[in-house]
Amino acid sequence: MTLLNSKRLTLFFFIATLISAPFCLKAQEADNKLNLIIDADTANEIDDLYAIVRAILEPKFNLIAISSAQFHTSPLASAQTVKESQAINETLLELMDVTNVSLPIGSNKPLVEYGKPVSSEASQFIIKTAHSMPAGEKLHLVILGSCTNIASAILEDPTIIPKIKVHYLGFWHTPETNAYNKKEFNSGNDPIAVEVLLNTKPLDLNVMTATTSQHLVFTKQNVDRQLKHKEGVAQYLVQRWETYERWWTKDDPEKTQWTMWDVAIIEALARPELSTIEKKRTPPENTQRNIGIHTQIDATEMTRDFWNTLNNL
Template sequence: MEINYPAMTDGERVRKLESPAGPIKMVLDTDTFNEIDDQFAVIYALLSPERIELQALYAAPFHNDLSTGPKDGMEKSYEEIIRILKLMDREDVPVYRGSESYLAAPHTPVNSAAAYNLVERAMACDPADPLYVVGIGAITNIASAILIEPRIIERIVVVWLGGHAIDWQDTREFNLEQDLHASRVIFDSGVPLMLIPCMGVASNLRTTLSEVRDYVLPSGAIGAYLYETYKNCKDDHFAYSRVIWDISVIAWLNQSNTVPSRLIPSPRISADCRWSVDSTRHLIRCASYIDRDAVFHDLFTKLKMASN
């Protein structure tokens, strides 16, 4: 079954993809238990009220060594989100369970509380004041919402950490590869999309245990939580650094000048997980670099201020 997506001109799409000019309404879709970086991103968003009004959190599915399948991954992510909100005394932010599976076919959505809540919130928005839908996991919930109600693409901007740089040798990246049907919906639907590639862009966001000890641990209960999360990710931290991928999307919303980007034709994803560029396709915005020092300066400063 083909989906009739609303027609948008590239001019309309590009205007929506300009750097956010002021405080924005945002929902965050996160596979929070999958890695240690989602926790940093959720907290970074909550510590940025001058730029971000976080309206809801959605638990995304994931499947790796930390889960028995997408449903288990989603449930563990839901529980981790609840833990973070309790720690930050922010239980006022609603949390919704997401998809229990990946898309079974190209245009078959997965029904979930998260997908339906996204549709409801998006349809309540004025197209001139869109809802920013930020994804830092498999894009299943967001793609499902678009398939359930295609008209939401006129009322949202998707900001997604997914895939690798366009000139990378492949795009076998965890967020993108888990649900290829959903990933293709995002690139094919015409939804305004700010893409932050992993390798080649977000891969700049490395930090070390000593840096986290010096600049995160002193920040009260939140800092202690993030420090322990980082410390426990590896037995031996000698000469080791780790990428905190997911803060990249929050950085673009907070300080877009730290994440230079360009407009490119929306790429296709081949069967063997490679980018295929077609110059006739609609435009998306794609990050080309990220200023690692500026991003961590902003995050560490906000953690310090929150503990005072």
């Protein structure tokens, strides 16, 4: 081969590399997306709605489904809380013109006996999706309410355990002493299901506690500034804030601010650098193992990131 031909060949491969690089990067980015199912008691409060919209807009997520969860302990609970959550999930996707996310309905009742699942469309969907994961990839399950659907899926088919990673929003926790308080709303809506998650030794489990997520607070003034001039799902979020009546406190009757518990766990998944996760032992009454606990969040940066993302509405 002549020197000229050698140089031409080298130049050819260099150009080919430049052309193919963006396609390789795009494929790598797609491979790095989190395969996600969100399980939400959406009708219980307002933060679920904000968290779901944030998750839909996150390019790092491959949002596969949003399943509905029950919240029977609320003083405002109807006999069909899961259907209320399902209806709002459907409305959110319709308003955002999302057609590629499934909406399996969950159980309307909590577990009544340890070891016995309450099967539902949601639990079956979780099982089927977990088994469809490519080798080496996990299905990330984000629980914004009761643990009923995920615990049932685990009990119905324990072979999914190595294929899933659970992110749970629940109970109170003191990091300094590793003290747990399970008397918290999400945990109270299915205490048996919580025990299933804590006792399932091989389960990959991270918990965003109420203690940590309570520091993420939005103001109505900022919500109005960001959303009130927009239509569609933006107006729906504003309306939900204005019309939902808090039953758990008489403080702040004008609803000038709201704790965004559920947004915290979505932000922590989208921006892991905004949350500190520490390995902690499970409560003494549970199977002893280490789980991940979110012990600190950057609430200011989470708020900024949330609104930057919702600029895309």
